[in-house]
Amino acid sequence: MGHLTATRPLRPWTAPTASDPVSTTLRLPGSKSLTARALVLSGLATGPSTIARPLRARDTELMANGLRAMGAHVSISDDERWLVRPHPLVGPAHIDVGLAGTVMRFLPPVSGLADGRITFDGDPQARQRPLGPLLDALRRLGVRITSPASGSLPLTVLGSGTIRGGEVVIDASASSQLVSGLLLAAPHFDRGVVVRHVGPPVPSAPHLRMTVQMLRAAGAAIDDTTPDVWTVEPGPLTGRGWEIEPDLSGAVPFFAAALVTGGEVTVTGWPGGSVQPVERLRGLLQAMGGEVSLSTTGLTVRGTGSVHGLTADLSDVSELTPALTALAMLADSPSRFTGIAHIRGHETDRISALAREFSALGADLTESHDGLAIRPRPLHGGVFETYHDHRMAHAAAIAGLAVPGIELSDVACTSKTMPEFPALWSAMVTGKS
Ligand SMILES: O=C(O)C1=C[C@@H](OP(=O)(O)O)[C@@H](O)[C@H](O)C1
Ligand SMILES: C=C(OP(=O)(O)O)C(=O)O
CATH class of the missing domain: 3.65.10.10 (Enolpyruvate transferase domain)
Structure with a gap:
């Protein structure tokens, strides 16, 4: 476990x-946040990607393992350049999120796109970290999730291979990652997504800008011109070479x-x-x-x-x-x-x-x-x-x-x-x- x-x-x-x-x-x-996003976007792309000077640490290895568990080919043997070859995402799989906010908020939306049952758990302290608003939003976008502790880990996503998508309201004041997680997977939602934040301010604005920039770099059409609203059009993500700062x-x-x-x-x-x-x-x-x-x-x-x-x-x-x-x-x-x-x-x-x-x-x-x-x-x-x-x-x-x-x-x-x-x-x- x-x-x-x-x-x-x-x-x-x-x-x-x-x-x-x-x-x-x-x-x-390399940056944890850039490496995490590069891994997720590469795993969802139409072709292979490379990630130059990635961060090799527990959080990013867990992210690589999570994508691998769902079928992506992720090679992290070379410290200077990781390789990701996408593959249709499938369950059953178990994903250990450790104590990584990025893994526990970025991979549940991706797992809804997998065909099969994906379970998630992490360190004891990970079970205390806010996740509920993301799970509620995913349910409203058409994902089946069971979570015995209601609103936190452990949880099971019953992926059907597709996510309907559409409009959703979320209170992301507990973490910007709740929004980033939805946006990163959204180009693969049938209808894309419109995420509207309602509540106290969303923290970590630079991390949200990073999400938007990297989605655009991977070919996604995303509009963030209205404060607290992000619109992602459905469409393919392209494989590319990521350079990690x-x-x-x-x-x-x-x-x-x-x-x-x-x-x-x-x-x-x-x-x-x-x-x-x-x-x-x-x-x-x-x-x-x-x-x-x-x-x-x-x-x-x-x-x-x-x-x-x-x-x-x-x-x-x-x-x-x-x-x-x-x-x-x-x-x-x-x-x-x-x-x-x-x-x-x-x-x-x-x-x-x-x-x-x-x-x-x-x-x-x-x-x-x-x-x-x-x-x-x-x-x-x-x-x-x-x-x-x-x-x-x-x-x-x-x-x-x-x-x-x-x-x-x-x-x-x-x-x-x-x-x-x-x-x-x-x-x-x-x-x-
Ligand atoms: O998206 C990311 O990569 C991160 C967003 C921020 O999270 P919060 O918005 O929860 O603070 C930051 O603190 C965390 O270390 C990394
Ligand atoms: C809040 C942090 O991490 P996480 O990505 O796990 O949220 C952090 O690294 O300071």
């Missing part, structure tokens, strides 16, 4: 403290290290026109005291010796909250982050987890329903629970640069998006990268 994968051994790890400014140029793995969210802890230590970090391989929110990140890091520049070598962040507090609505870049919270605790003034109520439904309730774990190390953090207030004061070492959440581990590692003796309960959870995180981080801190 899928949830057994969460029982892999925990790996305690003491975050290394930096005695000198870090100074490194790194190649980091480095993962911006995965790069942020490394950039944060430049700020904390007054050092410099360059991540290579950035395209001029990134699909990820580079400009937004530049604004945030500059406001916190960093200098950010893009050159032919890569994206460089320089620390200036001081870290400033920040007041910001992070709803569009909410996955950066743990790293920015760690920076905020080491800043010279208070910070307040808002607009992130939905991250209580991420890998763990990140607002509560950050408040609880950093308070135990002496921090002054207050949680509100949709954010965190941070008043910097000296921290001390201690055990830091990561709750299977890769970005909790990143946050603890950033704090550990300045605070000796922060011991992560488990650093293996970073394998969700970057299995090489502990090695790359230690090499950066010791100057051996």
